[in-house]
Amino acid sequence: MNRIISKKQLSDDVFMMRIEALLISTERRPGQFVILQLDGNYGERIPLTIADADPKQGAITIVFQAVGATTQKLAALTEGDSIENLVGPLGRPTHIEKFGTVVCIGGGIGVAPLHPIAQAMKQAGNHTIVIIGARTKALLILEEEMRKIADELIVCTDDGSYGRKGLVTLPLKEICERESKPNLAVAIGPPIMMKFCAETTRPFKVPTVVSLNTIMVDGTGMCGGCRVTVGGKTKFVCVDGPEFDGHLVDFDNMMKRLKAYRTQEDKAREECKLEQEIALRKHSTFNVQR
């Protein structure tokens, strides 16, 4: 039952896990996500994008940042542990075809879900340019994997500790200014990054796809908690998305909606950290006594 096959720490608080999930691994397409829940009685359900899948092994890969109570608990699990509830693949897959030149932009852990999309775009015969960015070198993930598939790879860090110093929007703008501008841009990362990527490509009229990760409960259209405004219309990320035309998404409203439970989340995270600390201390005291 959804056994964790392997776990790898990619940076300070970013983890990669391979999880046994045969049906999801065979059915999933790039761009889709799963919802997981650690405790069927009281746990919350959180959406996570599928970073990769291996149908032969019947495994999927998720990459997550331990920022909330549930992701912190998930990060505390290890090989051999199981995830009680895992459902997917959810959402509509990315539309893959030969567009010509595709520029894929990934920020932070957004690089993980971008990887299978970039890979599929490359396989479809596109000239694939990849831009990945992070705040600092230690937070940069999947550089080698991306290098293997990208026709051009540009790495940026906000603090200049690695690659180009600055935001991913700088190289994106330069690429849009090239004589043959890209036919499509795909941006995945923090909402603010996707917003500015869309703003960067807008004057060049480069179609831009963004992948949204909103608050969700069921992931099948039932709750409507994930709704966003796209082109003035209400859309559900779980059944209409997660990918939308970045030039039409109301990012400001989406960012406000993402903060709906901020106070409660902060409290839960603090409690979770405290619990872990207490557990650690108990453990160390025990060791000392021995």
Added chain:
Amino acid sequence: MRQTPDVNNHTTKEELTALARAKLEEIAGLPQPLKPKYRLQIPAQEMPAQYPAERKNNVREVALGYSPEQARLEALRCLQCKNAPCIEGCPVRIDIPAFIKSIAQNDFQQASDIIKRNSLLPAVCGRVCPQETQCQAPCTVGKSLKDVGKAVSIGRLERFVADWEREQGNVETPQVKENTGKKVAVIGSGPASITVAADVRREGHTVVMFEAFHKPGGVLVYGIPEFRLPKKIVQLEIDTLKAMGVELKTNFVIGRTRRLKDLLEKDGFDAVFVGTGAGLPKFMNIEGENLVGVFSANEYLTRANLMKAYDRENAQTPIFISRKVAVLGGGNVAMDAARMALRLGAREVHLVYRRTEVEMPARVEEVAHAKEEGVIFHILQNAKRILGDEQGLVTGMECLKYRLGEPDQSGRRRPVEIPGSEFVMELDTVIVAIGNDSNPLIKQTTEGLETTKWGNIIVDENGKTSLDRVYAGGDIVLGAATVILAMGEGRRAAAAINKLLSEQ
């Protein structure tokens, strides 16, 4: 309409039982059988309930159920009409006079056996059916007393019988015929699907039930709150299915985890039943509807019920902390959301409905319970736009006043807005409970499956869809309806599936 009991004059279950016992003793001394004239004089038995001021702070069941004394006395009110108009009013045609007679004769087991010939979920239907518009509407007793609220309480008696049987530990697992080697997939685990699973499994076919959530029960667990339908009752129905050998696969979304056609073409299923419900919340399409603090009733209730957000100590699913709440709508879901908001600590809950109380689709008992608990009703009003601050949080709602005009297609008088009647309510939360559209997942991923323009699956008189070996029923066919109708549809589709498989 049933009168709202006086909050300050709350009668406890013990008191109601003592009154009923005294009356039964009085009746025992009368010549039997009782004359209809005397039956009509027996007071309609009030449903014992938790004290309103107390229950609005807990999620335990509000209606406590009749005692045996009350049940017998209520049963004695039945005139045993030869033409039984009540049966005509029941979507699954339970032999109502017969089971009520058994209660009057103190044979509760026989009463239960009679109900179960037609209904698979009496403990659920006895609690959530809109009896006052179904079996109780044509009741001769109500007609004679010129008050439908004084009809024989058929639903409460049904619930009494089902609860009695469960508490006795008498619930038997239905017999399952020898294995036929045929395999049926049931998509969804709400009332329609539970019915199909049981009826098909009984004939000896293998049944696999697929549920998208991590827990089975559908709307009975994510939608209807604990205080109206305790989850242990739903669990018992699921446990019975499992005991019959129905296999349950949770976390399984047909259309995503596996396509419907793969079930038939690759996974060896001989037939499929689609009972996925009406799961796509409607919104008003007004300004401000995506502000923080605006929720569909589905989301609000799912967080509260299925995810147990009411249990602040243990639950990890957050729920919005509200002080002043408005609920838009007049159905059972609107009442559930309003009453849940009170239980989650809201100081004021306003229910805003654009018609009047007479047109409200909610059960009369739910309206009465909501009022007793302090939900403030605003009729002939509706939201025009939702107001927010610069952080995107709800601060209020601009409303319009309405009057009733000519009847519309539904036969209800159409609400007509009064120009210039705008006013503002200060709020921090708005819950939209104006119904559901059909969920698009199966339709989107199943080629050739015909639907109406609203996305409801089209079926023939046997519940069969446009695709061979694919049947459907419940809200995905009917649009948002009731548990009993879903069950009726399920029975019909199950009979057709059983017939199909027996002919192969």
